[in-house]
Amino acid sequence: MINRICNLFNIQFPIIQAGMVWCSGWRLASAVSSAGGLGLIGSGSMPSEILREHIIKCKKSTLKPFGVNLPLIYPEIEEHIKVIIEEGVQIVFTSAGNPKTWTNMLKKKGIKVAHVVSSSQFAEKSEDAGVDAIVAEGFEAGGHNGREETTTLCLIPNVIENTKLPVIAAGGIVSGRSMLAVMALGADAVQIGSRFVASTESSAHINFKKKIISLKEGDTRLSLKKLIPVRLIKNDFYNSVQFAEDKGAGPHELSLLLGKGRSKQGMFLGDISKGELEIGQASSMITDIKPAAEILHEIWDEYIVAKKRLSNMD
Amino acid sequence: MINRICNLFNIQFPIIQAGMVWCSGWRLASAVSSAGGLGLIGSGSMPSEILREHIIKCKKSTLKPFGVNLPLIYPEIEEHIKVIIEEGVQIVFTSAGNPKTWTNMLKKKGIKVAHVVSSSQFAEKSEDAGVDAIVAEGFEAGGHNGREETTTLCLIPNVIENTKLPVIAAGGIVSGRSMLAVMALGADAVQIGSRFVASTESSAHINFKKKIISLKEGDTRLSLKKLIPVRLIKNDFYNSVQFAEDKGAGPHELSLLLGKGRSKQGMFLGDISKGELEIGQASSMITDIKPAAEILHEIWDEYIVAKKRLSNMD
Numbered sequence: 120m121i122n123r124i125c126n127l128f129n130i131q132f133p134i135i136q137a138g139m140v141w142c143s144g145w146r147l148a149s150a151v152s153s154a155g156g157l158g159l160i161g162s163g164s165m166p167s168e169i170l171r172e173h174i175i176k177c178k179k180s181t182l183k184p185f186g187v188n189l190p191l192i193y194p195e196i197e198e199h200i201k202v203i204i205e206e207g208v209q210i211v212f213t214s215a216g217n218p219k220t221w222t223n224m225l226k227k228k229g230i231k232v233a234h235v236v237s238s239s240q241f242a243e244k245s246e247d248a249g250v251d252a253i254v255a256e257g258f259e260a261g262g263h264n265g266r267e268e269t270t271t272l273c274l275i276p277n278v279i280e281n282t283k284l285p286v287i288a289a290g291g292i293v294s295g296r297s298m299l300a301v302m303a304l305g306a307d308a309v310q311i312g313s314r315f316v317a318s319t320e321s322s323a324h325i326n327f328k329k330k331i332i333s334l335k336e337g338d339t340r341l342s343l344k345k346l347i348p349v350r351l352i353k354n355d356f357y358n359s360v361q362f363a364e365d366k367g368a369g370p371h372e373l374s375l376l377l378g379k380g381r382s383k384q385g386m387f388l389g390d391i392s393k394g395e396l397e398i399g400q401a402s403s404m405i406t407d408i409k410p411a412a413e414i415l416h417e418i419w420d421e422y423i424v425a426k427k428r429l430s431n432m433d
Numbered sequence: 434m435i436n437r438i439c440n441l442f443n444i445q446f447p448i449i450q451a452g453m454v455w456c457s458g459w460r461l462a463s464a465v466s467s468a469g470g471l472g473l474i475g476s477g478s479m480p481s482e483i484l485r486e487h488i489i490k491c492k493k494s495t496l497k498p499f500g501v502n503l504p505l506i507y508p509e510i511e512e513h514i515k516v517i518i519e520e521g522v523q524i525v526f527t528s529a530g531n532p533k534t535w536t537n538m539l540k541k542k543g544i545k546v547a548h549v550v551s552s553s554q555f556a557e558k559s560e561d562a563g564v565d566a567i568v569a570e571g572f573e574a575g576g577h578n579g580r581e582e583t584t585t586l587c588l589i590p591n592v593i594e595n596t597k598l599p600v601i602a603a604g605g606i607v608s609g610r611s612m613l614a615v616m617a618l619g620a621d622a623v624q625i626g627s628r629f630v631a632s633t634e635s636s637a638h639i640n641f642k643k644k645i646i647s648l649k650e651g652d653t654r655l656s657l658k659k660l661i662p663v664r665l666i667k668n669d670f671y672n673s674v675q676f677a678e679d680k681g682a683g684p685h686e687l688s689l690l691l692g693k694g695r696s697k698q699g700m701f702l703g704d705i706s707k708g709e710l711e712i713g714q715a716s717s718m719i720t721d722i723k724p725a726a727e728i729l730h731e732i733w734d735e736y737i738v739a740k741k742r743l744s745n746m747d
Contacts, residue, residue: 121747239650258572259584267651270573270584272605272614273714277650291586299617300586303743304610336553336591337581345679365659367681400587429617430744433435 123285124308127231127251128210129184131155132419133308134298135254135287136315136411138188138212139262140164140397141386145177146320147411152183154412159212163190164383167198174206184209186231191216204228215263218248226251233287237265239277246282253282254310257290261313261399264341264348275304293401295421299429302422311418313399318411324389327396328408336403343377345370352396356381437599438622441545441565442524443498445469446733447622448612449568449601450629450725452502452526453576454478454711455700459491460634461725466497468726473526477504478697481512488520498523500545505530518542529577532562540565547601551579553591560596567596568624571604575627575713578655578662589618607715609735613743616736625732627713632725638703641710642722650717657691659684666710670695 124133136143136151138159148158160177162170170187177185187208189199192215200221203211211225214235225232226249233252234245242253255278257271258264269277271290279286288301289310298309316323317331330352342351342360345368351357360376368376377395385394438447450457450465452473462472474491476484484501491499501522506529507513514535517525525539528549539546540563547566548559556567569592571585572578583591585604592600602615603624612623630637631645644666656665656674659682665671674690682690691709699708 257584257586259587268654269650269714270571270586270605272571272585272611273573273717274650276608276610276718291584294590296590296618297586299743300614302746303613303617303739336583336588340582365681367679400583403587404590425617426743426746429613429740432616432740 122307124252124287127285128157128186130157132415134415134418135159135308135310137289137310137312138162138186139312139316140382142316142321142323143188144322145173145180146322147315147318148173148185149177149181150318150320150411151315151415152177152185153181154415155183156415157210158185158411159188159210160185161188162199163188163193164387167195167202170199171202171206174202174208178206186210186212188212188214190214191218191220196221200225203230212254213250214254218245218250222248222250235289236278237274238267238269239274239281242278242282242284242286246284250284252285252287252307253278254287254289255306256310257288258341259350259400260290261339261350261402262397264350266344266348268341271301272304275301275306279305290399291401293399293404295418295423296425297401298418298422299425303429313402314405314414314418315411316398317402317405317408318414319409320411323386326389326391327386330391330396331398331402332406332408334398334402334405339398339400339402343373346373346377349395349397350399352391352398354394354396355392356385356395436621438566438601441599442471442500444471446729448729448732449473449622449624451603451624451626452476452500453626453630454696456630456635456637457502458636459487459494460636461629461632462487462499463491463495464632464634464725465629465729466491466499467495468729469497470729471524472499472725473502473524474499475502476513477502477507478701481509481516484513485516485520488516488522492520500524500526502526502528504528505532505534510535514539517544526568527564528568532559532564536562536564549603550592551588552581552583553588553595556592556596556598556600560598564598566599566601566621567592568601568603569620570624571602572655573664573714574604575653575664575716576711578664580658580662582655585615586618589615589620593619604713605715607713607718609732609737610739611715612732612736613739617743627716628719628728628732629725630712631716631719631722632728633723634725637700640703640705641700644705644710645712645716646720646722648712648716648719653712653714653716657687660687660691663709663711664713666705666712668708668710669706670699670709
């Protein structure tokens with residue numbers, strides 16, 4: 120096997136399921152890993168002891184490698200890292216923070232570390248910090264997003280030019296064809312979020328999953344730019360933010376509008392009108408909810424077919 | 434020749450140089466066409482008699498097919514169309530307006546018509562209007578832009594699913610690799626703007642060309658969203674717009690800020706601080722100014738190499 124990411128993580132397909140708040144617990148991560156991809160538990164919405172439970176269950180339900188996504192701005196980050204080490208997690212994807220702070224310590228424990236960035240400048244910083252791989256995530260991605268708004272098509276070539284590390288492309292990838300597009304740009308692998316939210320094993324509320332498969336082009340928008348930019352489904356909550364932003368609302372006012380627990384309310388509890396619903400732009404291409412293994416194989420099969428078609432093209 | 438766009442326009446390479454205000458006169462269009470691509474005169478910044486001059490000079494300087502880009506909201510649109518017909522232009526790319534209004538009439542004169550859209554909904558409308566091809570332009574493109582902010586990676590698969598017509602991908606394409614990425618998505622051809630602005634033959638002011646080759650990732654931003662969204666280089670003019678928008682400025686105030694002749698001031702007269710400088714996000718990858726024919730052949734050669742590399746990849 121030549122693929123650098125498959126080698127690094129000892130997986131069959133260069134397809135990684137993004138670790139996502141409220142959506143990717145042990146059920147989804149183990150399903151993706153068992154199918155030959157890399158599943159990630161999203162620890163950003165878990166207290167440490169819940170994270171431990173998910174890791175233990177994931178180990179029991181798959182013999183294949185899996186990982187944990189760790190937002191470095193998480194308030195109880197030290198507790199999370201303690202759990203990750205104690206439970207023998209082998210792969211950590213860090214995001215939303217400085218990779219210099221924890222990479223060394225994790226690597227000393229034998230853990231493989233990838234860091235999520237939205238600019239080639241931060242890709243360089245991550246390489247300097249000693250990570251093993253870069254996840255480069257474009258403007259079309261769901262959830263929290265870069266301030267520079269660089270799209271995947273523009274970001275990946277820049278990142279590849281600025282690092283020798285393997286690059287995992289993220290944002291806007293939902294099918295074998297979009298996977299082929301970023302592999303054409305030179306990416307070594309893909310990280311896919313939205314498509315796996317609409318899977319049987321995702322812990323997203325069924326109302327949220329149904330909402331996702333109903334989305335059309337233009338139904339998501341990058342919002343809350345004066346706080347931390349986040350791509351949301353346009354619902355009542357989004358509209359109230361948009362209304363406030365149009366009138367010049369500052370960070371304090373937006374913070375009050377957001378309140379606490381808004382993403383749980385939407386994605387986990389299923390309030391699709393007043394909740395915060397984070398999803399990527401490519402969700403407009405998702406039309407059904409099915410098992411994660413089927414999704415993974417469908418993407419891989421389409422990728423192989425699309426690659427042949429392209430090779431044979433004049 | 435199997436490629437549908439090469440067939441349609443009788444060109445050698447499926448590479449189209451975007452018609453752009455202040456940048457693409459007869460020199461650039463004829464250079465691209467002579468090199469085997471399709472050059473477009475950008476009529477949006479030309480009074481009708483100037484457009485006639487450009488068409489006449491273009492016919493004299495190349496025997497190959499070329500076209501005219503025609504923004505349908507142009508105030509003297511009827512005069513422009515009269516000139517186009519009188520001068521025997523064979524190819525018209527329409528944009529910024531309803532394709533139903535003029536397509537029929539142009540087609541009756543034997544003119545091939547492509548229409549520029551930023552959503553698959555408008556791609557369908559264009560097909561209904563009888564156009565021969567669709568240009569689908571993503572969020573990363575320079576100049577005026579769609580309101581839905583759909584990126585090229587997300588837009589092209591949607592458009593392809595919604596039309597049987599040949600699809601020309603635009604936005605974020607600046608190299609053979611990015612060309613390969615959109616061909617992988619299923620596009621039939623590419624339209625490239627920014628890269629050709631930084632060509633010897635472009636009529637952009639040298640200050641603007643030099644500014645383009647100095648740009649880094651994150652140096653452009655979609656702006657003036659409450660008027661017509663436009664992607665601009667972040668300069669003093671952009672900053673004053675951003676400052677006003679952050680405070681909740683409405684369309685009237687933004688209109689006053691923009692004033693008249695702002696794009697000419699920047700792109701044609703070279704005021705890179707107070708002028709409006711329209712360019713795409715992928716400009717961060719442009720590092721030199723050279724002849725259009727060299728640019729075209731470099732992109733094509735890189736495309737062929739990247740296609741081989743991808744085909745041989747595991």
